[in-house]
Amino acid sequence: MVAKKSYVQTKINGETTEFLCEPRQSLLECLRDVLQLTGSKEGCNDGNCGACTVKMDGRIVDSCLVLGVEAEGADISTIEGMATPENLHPLQQAFLENAALQCGICTPGFLIASKALLDAEPDADEERIREWLAGNLCRCTGYDKIVRAILDAASRMKKN
C-alpha cells in the first residue's frame, strides 16, 4: 500500500520550500532524498553522531530525530546555506586551512554546530567549544584540529 504523503511548507536557508513526505520520514530523509540537499550527512541515524545537524528555529537539532512534517512553518539552516556564491564562511575556510577534516562525513554537522555557537558566543574558548561539540563525533581527524579551526575562525570573525 502506498503511504499517504503530507504537504509541508517550510523555510530552508531563507527560501520558502515545499515538499511532500510520508509521515514516518525524518527531516534528514526529506532534506537528502526529497529536496536533494545532500550536505547533511547520515551517520548513525539515531541521534548519536551529529553528522545530520541542522539549525531549526534557532536551535541545533539532529535532523535524523526530527520528522519531516515537523518542519511545517519552521526556519531551517543547512550547510548548503553557509557559504555565499563568492566566499566560504570563515569557519569553512578555517577548517580547510587547519586540515580539520578527512572523510568529511562529520564536517557539515561540526560547521553548523560551531556556527551556532560563534553566532551566540563569539568569545567561546576552547573548553566551551569542546563542551558545545560534545554531540558531534569525528572518527578521522581527532578533535584538536577541529577545535583549532574554530578558534581560528572565531578570531577572524571578530576582526571582520
Ligand code: FES
Ligand atoms: S545521523 Fe543523526 S545523529 Fe547521527
Ligand code: FES
Ligand atoms: S572527518 Fe571523517 S568522521 Fe570526521
